[in-house]
Amino acid sequence: MIADKMKGFVNNNSAIRAMFEEGNRLAGIYGRENVFDFSLGNPNVPAPASVTEAIREIVDEEKSTFLHGYMSNAGYEDVRECMAKSLNKRFGTHFNSNNIIMTVGAAGGLNVTLKTLINPGDEVITFAPYFLEYRAYVGNYDGVLVEVSPDTDSFQPKLDEFEMKITPKTKAVIVNNPNNPTGVVYTEETIIRMAEILNKKQIEFGTEIYLIADEPYRELAYDGVDVPFLTKYYANTIVGYSFSKSLSLPGERIGYLVIPSELPDYTNVFTAASIANRILGFVNAPSLMQRVVAKVVDEKTDIDYYDRNRKTLYEGLTDLGFECIRPQGAFYLFMKTPMANEKEFCDMAVKYNILVVPGSSFACPGYVRIAYCVSYETIVNSLTAFKKLADEINK
């Protein structure tokens, strides 16, 4: 008796559940430390000590009815001002509190944005491989997700195909940079060209096309690589940010949206997004955590930990002959499977207690995603298991 839209999700859920149970089964037999579970993007680096400090200080100092009470649906004014100032300092932007809406993580922010913008049948473009939840989010508002196929050389967006797929019905484009699942960082050149295309198409069709920058991995960039801040390149940009990875707080559901005043329809978009935050049932981002992130906004997670994992895993796997996309951001490594059917590879890997996610879960078959937000020991020990797996394949 559930809604028709939910039936597919429920049927599909059994596969995810099966993988989860397989992990538990293996852990039961071999011990959790001997299972190489690379399936989840759940940070293993603890939140900075300053987060715990901030929580203690805030509950000691702030009045309960203020700290745990309702505030404006967009969030505490001072917290929003703090986010704006931090961005301005880092990116030379000119935001203030009226450009910020605190959200229940980036997933909440994306849903708020899509609720704000999408009419049924509107098209939202994204670039494969991509986080498959985008399809569900767009579907929540009866939008149509349009995929641009992957460029399996560079894993930068295929801009020619992108341009062809923009239609008068295109309402938004979702860009995830650094990228889940590839770990690739879209370059400034890519972004400039993308903005040119969008501007041209807006004029050609007389429409507004919103560029939605989904940025939970913004702070996780390695090798000194630059992650372009998209509002500087294209006026109709909305940024969705999360502290899930930057401060290892994924369970707390805290993030924000940036809605720049440069949006031609800024006032309506900002007002509608604040209302969408309310009527979708978020109401506001969790209040204590709003105040916490304001106190530690410029703190960073221990990115060196992930970087060591990244290098060790990348070098280890390429030494074993696996073809990997060299990741420069996030905590994912995207690896080409020796056989075309990557699900077959996943099944083989399980025999060596290795759990990875098939690329078809990101609209990119023939690859697997390895989430290296695990202990360094897991990385090191897993390489022995990957060696055995490689040996079986090369046999």
Added chain:
Amino acid sequence: MIADKMKGFVNNNSAIRAMFEEGNRLAGIYGRENVFDFSLGNPNVPAPASVTEAIREIVDEEKSTFLHGYMSNAGYEDVRECMAKSLNKRFGTHFNSNNIIMTVGAAGGLNVTLKTLINPGDEVITFAPYFLEYRAYVGNYDGVLVEVSPDTDSFQPKLDEFEMKITPKTKAVIVNNPNNPTGVVYTEETIIRMAEILNKKQIEFGTEIYLIADEPYRELAYDGVDVPFLTKYYANTIVGYSFSKSLSLPGERIGYLVIPSELPDYTNVFTAASIANRILGFVNAPSLMQRVVAKVVDEKTDIDYYDRNRKTLYEGLTDLGFECIRPQGAFYLFMKTPMANEKEFCDMAVKYNILVVPGSSFACPGYVRIAYCVSYETIVNSLTAFKKLADEINK
């Protein structure tokens, strides 16, 4: 360029905004303490000291990656078990963790429930007066909200009209008990009769009709009145709970859904609701607050504070000749306005620095809602202002 569905909300928003700004304008002129702002349901009683204690203990004792990390979308297993046990102890029910989904407040829980159940065009019945957000929530999933008109004698649901309005398209009924905005508690007799009607109609139409109990005010009941726990009366009941009022944590967005195993389609409903929690962008209820409410699940807010407000306000207003519904729950008093057009009354009240919400905002014109979750001093001082208002009206 915003979505069509959002345009009405944005236009309507200016009225709410105007009221908010009027409150600030008055506070600027007369001082905040001389403005009698009864417009918001934001608890003025602080959270129990045990909440702050629990936060301190938890951040001291629990591992960061566990405390702030992802867990199952339904919430921590032990937290859900704790909620189930607390309910079982209080209501003699037989729930376990598989009947509980932790949610982003009751608003999040309602949206998860409606996403789980509603196909476009499905009808959801509720009883006027009601919290107007229900209309937005049902609209999020293209459902149709069907109102049963108010019984202005008792403010119990009009069950004859209810029975007539159930059709083969009726998928759910939302009941808010204790009620916002009336403060009335629906009696056991009402609930038994409602369950009989629903069972009869399920058989007549061969459908499942879900009774959704929205219970953010469950713990706020006065005069020793009993608030029936609906799963005991009707098998297809889903309960949405929130700690917003019971622990004065509205900003933290923490609550839960109860999905009893007695639902004929229990497995699909529970699975779909867990997935809906994820794909709507909530992902999971805030993690630290999940662990906090588990520690203090049987704590209560200082209900005596609200009770004193309730009695003083009710007696004061009736002494002045105003006709009030005697509230036995929540922290709202619903008052009949001396003139039929209650908006005229609201405008007059503003002249005496009194801010109340017109009943038409709850589909019940001719009344106003007075939220008495304010300081006792505000209640006492406001009665002088109400006296002047009464004098002007009777002049």
